[in-house]
Amino acid sequence: MFVDVARIHIKAGNGGNGRVSFRREKYVPDGGPDGGDGGNGGNIVAVVDSGMRTLMDFRYKTKYHALPGEDGGKKKMSGKAAEDLVIKVPEGTIIRDLDTGKVIADLKSTGDRVILAKGGRGGKGNQHFATPTRQAPTFAEKGINGVERTISLELKLLADVGLLGYPNVGKSTFLAATTKAKPKIANYHFTTLQPNLGVVEAVKGKSFVLADIPGLIEGAKEGVGLGLEFLRHVERTKILIHVVDISGLEGRDPYTDFCTINSEVFGYSERLSTRKQVVVANKMDLLYDETEYQAFKEKVEVDGYTVFPMSAATGEGIEAILNHVTMLLDTIEDEPLISEDDYLVEELDITDLNEINFFKDGDVYCVEGQFIERVLYSTDLSDIESLRRFQNVLKTKGVFDHLREMGIEDGDTVRIFDIEFEFYA
Missing domain, CATH: 3.30.300.350 (GTP-binding protein OBG, C-terminal domain)
Incomplete structure (x- = not known):
């Protein structure tokens, strides 16, 4: 099962309590305070694991509590600090604090790690509270509680190029023809039930990641069909390849389809309206009159888009599209998905x-x-x-x-x- 959104509750470990203790040795019956400090509680840490592809694990376990630090001991012995509790997440996971709505971290690369909740500091033992006028303090500090919060995890795939279009326009066939990915392909709607990724190498030495996003329909941005669940996965892309069925065999107008899908995508995120978009007129092999393609091309090019004819089934036109996309990628700089103002700023030492x-x-x-x-x-x-x-x-x-x-x-x-x-x- 592909799960790309999860909500969990986390609590870092409490700090151990300081100890109230006094030296009691054979020849030191009234020794001074020797209570040790409590150990620090364990942090909750998120780490990117390259072997994970979804957030499915968080559907079955929704509460994560780190262990507390040990209490201080006698003879100025400090309690043992608790180990961190590590939560593994896939590449491309955005983690938010639900109380504030702010982003804690955007974890994109294998090995990236961040402290989601800091463990409580251990309390000081009574050895620290002796003064010239209070030589036998009978109290010690309690440990501080660890940070507790509810967070959301949202997976946004790391892809350079995203495939857009209505269901059954040939996106999965295009992905299969250009990569070693093996998406499910059939002649019915919503064949693709989860995003598929593949690596394309059109020019030797230059490759990019291509994502096949499940087909959108009108109303996707409001949650109709599968659209809202997967629109988030095109947010990281630099280029969108918009595939339309130029044959019109399903009774839809290609240009109307093109405008409808763009309306859904741009309505979901203004950021996506600035993405470079390459328009692909697929199923040219089923088109009897090329004047329909020319008419579609003229309308789309007026809007400032580049149009390519293609037949994913026969392979016609695929090479030209990939070469163009490879060239475009070289001219586009990385753009941060999260602005600085959206990040949660915390003071780690309260x-x-x-x-x-x-x-x-x-x-x-x-x-x-x-x-x-x-x-x-x-x-x-x-x-x-x-x-x-x-x-x-x-x-x-x-x-x-x-x-x-x-x-x-x-x-x-x-x-x-x-x-x-x-x-x-």
């Missing part, structure tokens, strides 16, 4: 994000921000020393001063994310 947000929810004073979240969830609220450290951090960051400027009074409620406190200066 401890650097010092912005703190203040607002009121009715009578409750709310404090939020990634720095505050980092400190809160690494605090053991059941330990008085850990809680005191948390309060000192808020004081140092100016949180209390800002709340006073907002008009807070003793006894008022402060909410930090989902935890509420009573305020007392």
Whole structure:
């Protein structure tokens, strides 16, 4: 089964907790703190695998969770960091964060890899919190939660040239005649149920990848027929070969077909309207009167397109088309499919994000921000020393001063994310 769209939920591993521990040796009954740090949680990593052709694996497994880091140990022993969880994807996979709609990565080449969700940092052990006035800290940091998100994977084939046209106009026959690909060919509509790829070498030493896209019909851009499922696969192409049935044996007008398909393609993506397009009038061997071809050619050339006659069945005209396409490819530069503005920009180290947000929810004073979240969830609220450290951090960051400027009074409620406190200066 060819699957080119998938949606999965991923969660990176949580960081291990720091350890609360003290040296207890035979001749050191009251030793200092020696709690080790927690290990980092595992990342979720996507890697391109040249052996994959579809996203079918993600239809059967939709949740991926990396392992957490180990908790810190005694004697200043750090917990073991968890291994990354590797997700394999085919070449040409675009990965998006569904919450923001932004692109995380466009993975095009074998071996390309990207971190989709970063594992949480391990918490510090109590050895780090000893001071001249607090020589036996009874608290340690908790590990930070790993990043969790829902993502979409969309496969867009890596092809230089795409074949367009109504069903049964001869695209698959053309692909089979020009490459070693073996598409299913028969005289009925929608023979091609998935994109087929083949490598063409018309000029020695110069080759390109040709994709046969399943036939489009009117309304494809709205999802009619098979069109919407496969139009995405022509987005990476540099050139489109638009094949029409010049014989008209199925009762359709070739020029009307040509305009209809272009309307569907351009309606799907404005980007495709700028693609170079070579028009091929196929089934010339079935045409009794060549004036019909000449009339079609004149109409299409007025629109600025180059037209070639061809019979995919006999091979007539194929060489001229391939030579022309090879020459055109040399003049077209690569164009990025994703603009810079569409990419998701993340700060990988959230401890650097010092912005703190203040607002009121009715009578409750709310404090939020990634720095505050980092400190809160690494605090053991059941330990008085850990809680005191948390309060000192808020004081140092100016949180209390800002709340006073907002008009807070003793006894008022402060909410930090989902935890509420009573305020007392």
